[in-house]
Amino acid sequence: xxxxxxxxxxxxxxxxxxxxxxxxxxxxxxxxxxxxxxxxxxxxxxxxxxxxxxxxxxxxxxxxxxxxxxxxxxxxxxxxxxxxxxxxxxxxxxxxxxxxxxxxxxxxxxxxxxxxxxxxxxxxxxxxxxxxxxxxxxxxxxxxxxxxxxxxxxxxxxxxxxxxxxxxxxxxxxxxxxxxxxxxxxxxxxxxxxxxxxxxxxxxxxxxxxxxxxxxxxxxxxxxxxxxxxxxxxxxxxxxxxxxxxxxxxxxxxxxxxxxxxxxxxxxxxxxxxxxxxxxxxxxxxxxxxxxxxxxxxxxxxxxxxxxxxxxxxxxxxxxxxxxxxxxxxxxxxxxxxxxxxxxxxxxxxxxxxxxxxxxxxxxxxxxxxxxxxxxxxxxxxxxxxxxxxxxxxxxxxxxxxxxxxxxxxxxxxxxxxxxxxxxxxxxxx
Numbered sequence: 135x136x137x138x139x140x141x142x143x144x145x146x147x148x149x150x151x152x153x154x155x156x157x158x159x160x161x162x163x164x165x166x167x168x169x170x171x172x173x174x175x176x177x178x179x180x181x182x183x184x185x186x187x188x189x190x191x192x193x194x195x196x197x198x199x200x201x202x203x204x205x206x207x208x209x210x211x212x213x214x215x216x217x218x219x220x221x222x223x224x225x226x227x228x229x230x231x232x233x234x235x236x237x238x239x240x241x242x243x244x245x246x247x248x249x250x251x252x253x254x255x256x257x258x259x260x261x262x263x264x265x266x267x268x269x270x271x272x273x274x275x276x277x278x279x280x281x282x283x284x285x286x287x288x289x290x291x292x293x294x295x296x297x298x299x300x301x302x303x304x305x306x307x308x309x310x311x312x313x314x315x316x317x318x319x320x321x322x323x324x325x326x327x328x329x330x331x332x333x334x335x336x337x338x339x340x341x342x343x344x345x346x347x348x349x350x351x352x353x354x355x356x357x358x359x360x361x362x363x364x365x366x367x368x369x370x371x372x373x374x375x376x377x378x379x380x381x382x383x384x385x386x387x388x389x390x391x392x393x394x395x396x397x398x399x400x401x402x403x404x405x406x407x408x409x410x411x412x413x414x415x416x417x418x419x420x421x422x423x424x425x426x427x428x429x430x431x432x433x434x435x436x437x438x439x440x441x442x443x444x445x446x447x448x449x450x451x452x453x454x455x456x457x458x459x460x461x462x463x464x465x466x467x468x469x470x471x472x473x474x475x476x477x478x479x480x481x482x483x484x485x486x487x488x489x490x491x492x493x494x495x496x497x498x499x500x501x502x503x504x505x506x507x508x509x510x511x512x513x514x515x516x517x518x519x520x521x522x523x524x525x526x527x528x529x530x531x532x533x534x535x536x537x538x539x540x541x542x543x544x545x546x547x548x549x550x551x552x553x554x555x556x557x558x559x560x561x562x563x564x
Contacts, residue, residue: 154225335385368498
C-alpha cells in the first residue's frame, strides 16, 4: 500500500465568528493554538480513498460540502463515497455556513462563507499535496483505553441537564491508525477519541482544545517529521473529565490544556508500544454513502400550533417563526430528518463508519456492531452534522440532545429506533 499525509494550518486569516456556543456571537480575540486540516490519502491496487481530519465544530451541513466531496474525488481519482471528512467538533473553532435559521440569525454568515471558501481551497491543496507525496508503507490498527471522557447526562429530579455524571456511560476506547514508512518507522498516527472538545468552554481564543494539546505533546515527543491527526467518535454525551467541578462544568484556562495533552499522549503510547497493534493488509478501499430518512414525531404540524408556540416565546419562538416561514412559502415542515451513513472498508477486517450527525455513545456502539465480525470504527461529525442522534434509551430519557428538532425545524423529536435505521444502512463486508 501507499499513503500520503499532509497537514495544513487553516487558522482563519481574517476576523470571523466562533462556532459551538449560541450565546457567543462575536469574533475571536486571538489564537491559542493552530486550527488544522490533515489529508490522508491511501492507495492500493489502483484504488484510492481519503480521510480528512479538521479542527472544526463541523463541516457545513449545506450543499457546499457535497460539492467539495465531488471536487476531491476528481482530484484524488476515487469515488466520492471513498472520502470521509471528519471534524473534531471543537467549540473553539471558526463558524462555517449551515442551513439552519438558528445559525443565520446569530452569526456573521458573510464571514462564515468567506472562511468556508478559503478553507475549501486549503483542503483541495492538501489533497493534491498528499497525492504528490505518496510513499510505500504499512497501516496498523490498535485499541486501548482513555480516561478522558465523562458522561454529561445525569438524572436530576426527572430532568437530564448538561452536567457531570461520573457513573454514566461513555465510549472510553482510544483507537489508533498508525502509518509506517517503508523502513518501518512511524510516519503518522491518527487517534480516535469520543468526547466533546470543550475543555476551555466559551472563551474567545481559537483553539483545537484537547486534540490540539495532544498534537503539541505528540510533536514534542516524535519531532516534526511524524504527523499526528485526531478523529472524533461518538462523544455527543461526553465532555473531558478535567472540566468537571462538582455538579457543574468549569472552563479550563488555556494554560491547563497541555496537561490534558500529556495524559492523552501517555495513553496513546501504551497502545503504540504494546503488543496489540495489527497490520491492516490487502486494502480494499470500498466505500458507500447511504442516505436514510429518520421519522419524527408529528408534534407540531398546523399553522395554529406554531402560532400558539410563537405567543409563548422563549426557546420555541424561533422554531415557530421558521416553521411559519415554511408554511407561508407553501412548504411543509419536515416530518423526518435526512442523515447519511458512510461506510469505508479499509480491508475485509476493518471499516470506518461516518455519520453526518452528533452521535451519543450508545448509538455509536450499536451502529459499529453492524460491521461484525469485522471491526467497525464509528466517526461522528463526518461530511457535516445534521443533529444529535440518541439511541432509543437516551431519546426516551429526554434532555437537550433529544430536542434537535427545534434547530432543524422538524415536526417533533426523532422517533425511537434511529440506531437500527443507521445500522441497517452500514455497507456489509464486500
